[in-house]
Amino acid sequence: MSEQSTHTPAVGTSYIRTDLEGKVLGTAEYTADIALPNMLHARVLRSPHPHANILGIEIGSATKLDGVFDVLTPFNVPEGKVAPDVPILDSRVRFVGDEVAVVAAVDIDQAKAAIDLIEVCYEVLPFSTNVHDSLNSASFPIHSEGNLVNGGPLIESRGSIKEGFDQADYVVEDSFTTPDHHPASLEPRAALASWDGTRLTVWKPSRGIHADKNILASALGLSPNNIAVVGPAMGAGYGSKDETRTSVMAALLSIRTGRPVKLELDREEEFLAGRRRHSTYTEIKMGLKKDGTITAVHAKTIMDTGAYLSSGPGVVRRAGQGILYLYKCANVKYEGQLVYTNTPTAGSYRALGAPQGHFALESLSDKASEILNMDPLEFRFKNHVGPEGQPGERTTPRNQIIDTQPVEGGVPFSSNELRQCLKLGAEAIGWDRRDYIENAAGPIRRGIGMSMFIYRGGPGGQSNAEISLDQDGLFTLNVGFMDVGEGSSTVVIQMAADTLGIPPAMVRINGGHTDKTPESPMTAGSTLTFSAGHAAMQAAKDLKDAIINASLKLIGLGDSEGLYLTPNGVKSKCGESISFLDIVHNAGPIKTLASVTPGSKDYIVNSFGAHFAEIEVDTETGHIEIIKYIAVHDSGRIINPRLAEGQVRGGVSQMMGFTFLEDMEIDPHSGVALNASFLEHKSPTIMEYPEIEVIFADSIDPIGPFGAKSLGEPPCIAPAPTIANALYHATGVRINDLPLTPDSVLLAMKNLL
Amino acid sequence: MDSHLTSDRVDMDDNETTTKFIVNGREYSLKIDNRYTLLDILRDHLRLTGAKKGCDLGECGACTVLLDGKVVNSCQILAARIKDKDIRTVEGLSQNETLHPLQLAFIENDGGQCGYCTPGFIMAAYPLFESEEELSTEEIKLSLAGNLCRCNAYGSIIDSVAYALEIKTNE
Numbered sequence: 062m063s064e065q066s067t068h069t070p071a072v073g074t075s076y077i078r079t080d081l082e083g084k085v086l087g088t089a090e091y092t093a094d095i096a097l098p099n100m101l102h103a104r105v106l107r108s109p110h111p112h113a114n115i116l117g118i119e120i121g122s123a124t125k126l127d128g129v130f131d132v133l134t135p136f137n138v139p140e141g142k143v144a145p146d147v148p149i150l151d152s153r154v155r156f157v158g159d160e161v162a163v164v165a166a167v168d169i170d171q172a173k174a175a176i177d178l179i180e181v182c183y184e185v186l187p188f189s190t191n192v193h194d195s196l197n198s199a200s201f202p203i204h205s206e207g208n209l210v211n212g213g214p215l216i217e218s219r220g221s222i223k224e225g226f227d228q229a230d231y232v233v234e235d236s237f238t239t240p241d242h243h244p245a246s247l248e249p250r251a252a253l254a255s256w257d258g259t260r261l262t263v264w265k266p267s268r269g270i271h272a273d274k275n276i277l278a279s280a281l282g283l284s285p286n287n288i289a290v291v292g293p294a295m296g297a298g299y300g301s302k303d304e305t306r307t308s309v310m311a312a313l314l315s316i317r318t319g320r321p322v323k324l325e326l327d328r329e330e331e332f333l334a335g336r337r338r339h340s341t342y343t344e345i346k347m348g349l350k351k352d353g354t355i356t357a358v359h360a361k362t363i364m365d366t367g368a369y370l371s372s373g374p375g376v377v378r379r380a381g382q383g384i385l386y387l388y389k390c391a392n393v394k395y396e397g398q399l400v401y402t403n404t405p406t407a408g409s410y411r412a413l414g415a416p417q418g419h420f421a422l423e424s425l426s427d428k429a430s431e432i433l434n435m436d437p438l439e440f441r442f443k444n445h446v447g448p449e450g451q452p453g454e455r456t457t458p459r460n461q462i463i464d465t466q467p468v469e470g471g472v473p474f475s476s477n478e479l480r481q482c483l484k485l486g487a488e489a490i491g492w493d494r495r496d497y498i499e500n501a502a503g504p505i506r507r508g509i510g511m512s513m514f515i516y517r518g519g520p521g522g523q524s525n526a527e528i529s530l531d532q533d534g535l536f537t538l539n540v541g542f543m544d545v546g547e548g549s550s551t552v553v554i555q556m557a558a559d560t561l562g563i564p565p566a567m568v569r570i571n572g573g574h575t576d577k578t579p580e581s582p583m584t585a586g587s588t589l590t591f592s593a594g595h596a597a598m599q600a601a602k603d604l605k606d607a608i609i610n611a612s613l614k615l616i617g618l619g620d621s622e623g624l625y626l627t628p629n630g631v632k633s634k635c636g637e638s639i640s641f642l643d644i645v646h647n648a649g650p651i652k653t654l655a656s657v658t659p660g661s662k663d664y665i666v667n668s669f670g671a672h673f674a675e676i677e678v679d680t681e682t683g684h685i686e687i688i689k690y691i692a693v694h695d696s697g698r699i700i701n702p703r704l705a706e707g708q709v710r711g712g713v714s715q716m717m718g719f720t721f722l723e724d725m726e727i728d729p730h731s732g733v734a735l736n737a738s739f740l741e742h743k744s745p746t747i748m749e750y751p752e753i754e755v756i757f758a759d760s761i762d763p764i765g766p767f768g769a770k771s772l773g774e775p776p777c778i779a780p781a782p783t784i785a786n787a788l789y790h791a792t793g794v795r796i797n798d799l800p801l802t803p804d805s806v807l808l809a810m811k812n813l814l
Numbered sequence: 815m816d817s818h819l820t821s822d823r824v825d826m827d828d829n830e831t832t833t834k835f836i837v838n839g840r841e842y843s844l845k846i847d848n849r850y851t852l853l854d855i856l857r858d859h860l861r862l863t864g865a866k867k868g869c870d871l872g873e874c875g876a877c878t879v880l881l882d883g884k885v886v887n888s889c890q891i892l893a894a895r896i897k898d899k900d901i902r903t904v905e906g907l908s909q910n911e912t913l914h915p916l917q918l919a920f921i922e923n924d925g926g927q928c929g930y931c932t933p934g935f936i937m938a939a940y941p942l943f944e945s946e947e948e949l950s951t952e953e954i955k956l957s958l959a960g961n962l963c964r965c966n967a968y969g970s971i972i973d974s975v976a977y978a979l980e981i982k983t984n985e
Contacts, residue, residue: 075924077921077922077924078921078924078926080929081920081921081924081926081929082913082921083929084926084929084932084933085904085913085917085920085921085925085926085929085932085933085936086864086904086905086907086908086913086917087862087863087864087865087903087904087905087933088864088905089929090863091863091866091930093863093866093867094857094863096858096861244964245964246928246930246964247866247868247874247876247928247930247931247962247963247964248866248868248928248930249867249868294928294929294930295928296866296868296928296929296930297927297928297930297964297965299964325867327869327870328868328869328870328871328873328874545928546927546928546929546965547927548927703924704924707924707927707967707969707970710966710967710968710969710970711927711965711966711967711968711969712966713966714966714968714969715964715965715966717966738869738871738873739868739869739871739873739874739962740871740873744962744964745966745968746959746961746962746968747955747958747959747961747963747968747971747972748955748956748959750955750966750968750969750972752969753969
């Protein structure tokens with residue numbers, strides 16, 4: 062921004078979410094809201110068996126039914142793949158709910174009637190609904206490579222844990238489990254496909270239209286140039302809405318029938334064929350000196366990926382990052398195993414593995430501080446990783462960008478306000494009074510707990526952005542990323558507007574269509590604000606220069622010195638000016654495209670935070686009530702405080718489901734999901750919503766756009782260990798297995814007696 | 815205008831009845847399959863897609879509309895029950911491009927993230943706005959307890975409704 066500019070910055074203000082008006086009017090269009098002429102409706106036949114070979118399918122009666130246009134089976138679809146281990150349809154089914162066949166008919170009733178007429182001959186196979194059975198060598202392999210993905214664990218380490226544990230005065234260890242946690246987006250998966258004879262258009266809820274286009278192309282054997290993917294408004298996904306067969310099946314049916322085909326999953330199907338958070342079993346061990354120094358951390362996690370791999374390798378890696386990096390320690394090791402089971406597939410869900418890993422780590426830290434007879438907060442103050450990073454030698458070559466999930470030591474953080482987060486949170490909750498809480502007579506016990514976290518800070522893949530000054534004198538930001546409800550469009554507009562020196566209301570955003578937008582990475586890993594923000598800023602900076610250059614001639618000046626943008630146009634310090642309209646009318650629309658690979662070769666860019674909770678436990682009912690919840694985050698500079706606060710409050714409340722309520726129950730005898738509905742898979746309602754106070758640390762990251770770092774996923778990491786630690790403080794009961802249901806609390810208290 | 819949506823529909827014979835009802839002030843007389851729900855009628859026949867299908871089981875509230883002024887899950891109302899009824903959907907709240915105060919309050923307070931639950935929440939809050947009673951936060955929450963928001967934007971939703979009620983009182 063030019064010094065002379067009179068522009069009021071938009072960054073740092075709570076600019077109104079740009080796409081909210083359509084949502085409150087009911088006019089925002091989601092995939093299922095779109096209808097095309099002559100559209101057919103599809104319905105999926107799903108496996109009743111957890112594991113079986115399909116020997117044959119009789120579809121004669123189904124295809125003869127009035128209004129039925131096509132039936133896809135594993136025996137009549139092309140050989141393409143949706144994912145490396147997922148063919149379009151497979152003659153092997155691997156969980157109850159796996160896709161067997163798909164019908165396209167004139168309406169959904171006829172499609173359902175046709176489904177009932179399909180006869181399938183199954184060869185039922187032995188199956189496993191848990192990782193322990195799957196790892197048992199007697200188990201039938203779910204995929205040809207065996208049930209342990211890659212045949213062994215992912216291993217990451219720094220230093221020598223043997224040496225670390227040898228130096229320890231104490232070793233504290235324990236094991237922890239986390240549940241199958243389902244995002245259960247309110248909008249079930251849906252896809253609408255239309256083939257016009259040469260070109261395919263697919264509408265689907267998407268967090269990466271360009272990635273989805275490539276999946277469709279490879280699955281269907283089409284050139285990506287012959288495919289357009291459109292991402293309408295998305296009823297959220299929380300990371301989970303890609304990599305399914307839904308859009309591929311709709312597309313194939315459209316190609317075969319020549320008519321548009323819509324496939325909408327129902328709620329039960331969304332639970333089964335969607336993606337859940339990986340359940341985990343973690344053994345974790347920490348070596349300690351008498352003075353509280355951590356000498357070693359070692360954790361082994363087994364994750365249940367369900368029937369297919371999905372994003373499992375990324376999730377199992379991310380679960381280890383807190384273990385490897387949250388505490389200053391020279392000797393750490395993480396081993397992560399990913400195991401197939403005959404259950405619904407796990408995949409990406411907000412913060413991917415970090416909540417599971419931090420639950421184990423941060424519960425164990427409280428145990429460690431108890432053995433040391435040290436206050437848990439003091440233990441964190443003493444041991445948290447500081448701005449200087451971890452001890453050890455840098456291994457990344459100097460000319461390479463530092464990974465946002467490093468293992469190596471010897472690399473500092475670009476910014477790290479974890480210590481400030483701990484201080485602010487302790488003050489807000491009143492940590493000082495923690496040792497003096499007095500419980501009245503009766504069943505209620507009060508406690509205060511906390512935990513902290515580390516997470517990727519925002520650098521993602523190569524990002525592109527295009528921005529133009531248009532015929533109407535306004536600006537259009539053209540981007541290929543998707544705003545999945547987190548508000549990224551709004552914050553990117555704010556950053557572009559400030560770079561140009563104009564009000565954000567003058568910038569429109571155009572996105573959601575692969576034909577019309579530059580390639581962009583998925584909305585994943587909390588990278589959007591940082592990565593798309595940098596691309597938008599670069600494009601805006603280039604556009605500003607281009608506009609000033611174009612206006613030089615028009616104003617009659619020789620050089621661009623002292624020219625700047627105002628809401629009305631270009632102005633010089635001597636008072637000459639030209640409006641944007643005059644510029645475009647004379648010079649034509651001006652457009653710039655920027656491509657950036659965000660990141661740093663010198664620093665780790667990470668986000669941090671600490672959560673604190675005060676709770677009341679009813680020792681007669683096992684109910685836990687949150688009295689006060691404080692979430693303190695270092696996400697760098699906050700671009701839009703209201704949206705940011707909403708992200709944190711929403712993320713914390715969403716994880717109250719993980720902490721207290723949600724678990725997909727799979728019957729071990731049949732493989733059937735027992736609670737694939739909102740009624741039985743209890744999610745937090747507005748009644749459970751606790752007051753959540755959000756505090757942002759004073760932090761400006763030198764690398765982030767306008768000083769910003771990531772925020773989308775970080776709010777989800779600390780809630781569970783924070784509550785579990787408060788429960789321990791209140792009752793003396795430590796529960797290592799989520800969710801903390803009333804019966805688990807009561808049972809644990811009974812065992813304590 | 816959307817005859818293509820039903821043109822191919824297989825003949826349902828005896829299941830169809832001509833039903834008269836009002837939606838957002840407009841009178842309709844439609845030959846509809848009795849097994850259809852109000853939600854399907856709104857979305858598929860009238861192309862009013864503001865009410866969303868989140869579960870089709872009355873468990874999430876995304877399809878909330880008003881039936882004779884009463885909050886209902888439209889996915890639980892069969893066609894036979896809408897005869898001569900007055901139905902109001904989210905599309906019927908704004909008038910001539912002027913947003914209803916509840917809609918404005920949701921924008922001002924960032925009461926929606928992905929927005930899929932937003933029409934349902936606004937319709938569930940509508941009777942609160944019409945009511946003369948002064949409501950506590952707890953009462954607001956109770957009235958909205960049948961609606962799920964998986965983004966868990968509950969804090970901002972409570973803020974939005976409370977803000978709308980406050981604006982109304984101060985007017």
